[in-house]
Amino acid sequence: MKVVAVIPARHGSTRFPGKPMALISEKPMIQHVYQRVKASNNIDSVIVATDHDxxxxxxVxxxxxxxxxRKDHESGSDRMAEVASKVDGDLFLNVQGDEPLIRTELIDQIVKLALDNEESVVTAKVKIKDIEDLNSPNVVKVVADNQANAMYFSRSPIPYNRSIEPIHYFKHLGIYCFPKKTLEQFVTLPKSILEKTEMLEQLRLLDNGINIKVLETNYDAVGVDTPEDILKVERILEAQHG
Known part of the structure; x- marks a missing residue:
């Protein structure tokens, strides 16, 4: 099967216009993401999907x-679907363009799981360690069943812990691997009530009976949302390279 990784890279951003071009250790952020995805042994091609010359x-x-x-896409999934309509491939992996520290090993694991579950969308989760993340509506939470199938995604802490038993909460990481036919179906479906309520497009998949496998990882995404985040990423890169 041919696996195509797509990195949506939109120029417009309310908090950080031109974010994909921001320099991190003298390289544009989009180059850091591209090279880490390209290093995967399970990816056949990597394409940046952008709306800006x-x-x-x-x-290039x-x-x-x-x-x-096109400039009018509402989400990275819509942008990826346009690429899928122009490029030959069986699986399409959506990697966010503002995560310059994305781990190649995580990409390998997600694609392998997708190859073993050809009818499912595959994504990832990581244990929440910070109480602020647990209570933040900007951090999406996920619960999955014993077979690693997603049951629900929410901006609220889920499940509600009414007992005194300790429980792990999980943060959803915004990386997805779609079978091409599922991606094509997904972008034609109307937004569901739950999606509109939570403002989470993955709920459209669950509402329409599309299975989502959730891989657990220890990688906690370090995204770049503001110019101040650049320095944080540079410090992590310096520590990684000694």
Whole structure:
């Protein structure tokens, strides 16, 4: 099966316009993401899906592959679906363009799980260690059953712990691997009531009976949301490289 990784990279951002082009250790952020995805043994091709000529040119300049997509997409999944309509592939992996520390090993694991579950969408979760993350509506939580199938995603802490028993809460990581036919179906479905309520597009999948496998990892996403986050990422990179 051919596996295509798509990195949506939108130029417009309320808090950080031009974010994919922001320099991190003298390289644009999109290059850090691209190179980590490209290093995966399970990916056949990597494509940056962007709505801006400058991002497209930056990717081409460092030797990557990019496609200009429409500017009116509401989500990264919609942008990825446009790429899937133009590119041959069986599985399409959506990797967020603002996670320059994404682990290649996580990508390998997600794709392997997707290859073993060809009818499912595959995503990932990590244990929540910070009480602020647990209570923050900006951190999406997920619960899964004993077979690692997603049961629900929420901005609220789930499940509600009414007992005194200790329980692990999990943060959802925004990385998805779609079978092509599921991706094509997904973007044609109307937004569900739960999706509109929580503002979480993955609930559209569950509402329409589409299975989501959830891989547990110890990787906690370090995203770049503001210019101040650049320095934090650079410090982590310096520590990783001694």
């Amino acid at each position: 400058d991002i497209y040119q930056a990717v 300049d460092f030797g990557g592959e990019a496609i200009i997509t």
